[in-house]
Amino acid sequence: MTDQPMERNQGNRVIDHMNEDHADTLLEYVHAFSDLEAPQSATLIAIYQERILLDVKVAGESQELLIDLPEPALDLSSARHALVHLAHLARKKLAEKQGSSAE
Template identity: 30%
Template sequence: MSDPITPAVSDRICKHMNDDHASAVLVYAQVYGDRHDAEAAQMQAIDPQGMDLTVQANGETLNLRIPFDHPLQDSEDAHQTLIAMIKQARSAPKEA
């Protein structure tokens, strides 16, 4: 059984994403956050409705909220949703 998305689970997911999947976090900011100018991004929190990122773009630090397409049920749903989002983003046509 997966864990509900508590603050502790959010912290665990964010640490894992920032440490092991930083390039994916940047893609979330660029594609889903519509910040194609983002140079770096860190996941600060995740909850059933979305994720909060801190983004570096054009010498500024910005906070960005990216909503999910459905409310997450638990940590396994978060895992599968983040994977689906990165696959979709990487298969999308690039902007000219």
Template identity: 30%
Template sequence: MADSLTPEVSDRICKHMNKDHSDAIVLYARVFGKTPEATSAQMLAIDAEGMNLTVQANGTDIPMRISFDHTLVDAKDAHHTLVNMIEQTKQT
């Protein structure tokens, strides 16, 4: 059975994204968070409905919530959704 999106799974995903894919988080903020001036961002939490970020733009920290286009069912779905969102940013 796949990992459900428990707080522990959220922490694991956030740590991985912040460490290895910080550039992707900035793209999420710029495109899906409609903050093109974002210079850096950190993923704070992820749940079935969306992700919480803190975004730095114009010298200010901005809390941001980005909703997903569907309700995630598990960690595998979260992975595929986050990858798909990056592919979408490349099309804009």
């Protein structure tokens, strides 16, 4: 499968919704799936079939970050499912990180 962007209208709906209503989840993605130190904010700028592209602010500088999706995002329904699944994976990974640092 080639990693094509979602159809423009559908992709924009997902992007707008995530940025407006789930900024905290986007930041959880960054904490869980990157080694960036002290990210301040994350903005979803593109959603592809196999990954998402975030603009992450670190120390006032913008950095782009690609994160693989756990399943393809082919339309609105599958994109929603993939992003919710990614959020669950991020929270699980962050809980594991906290548990290992507490030992």
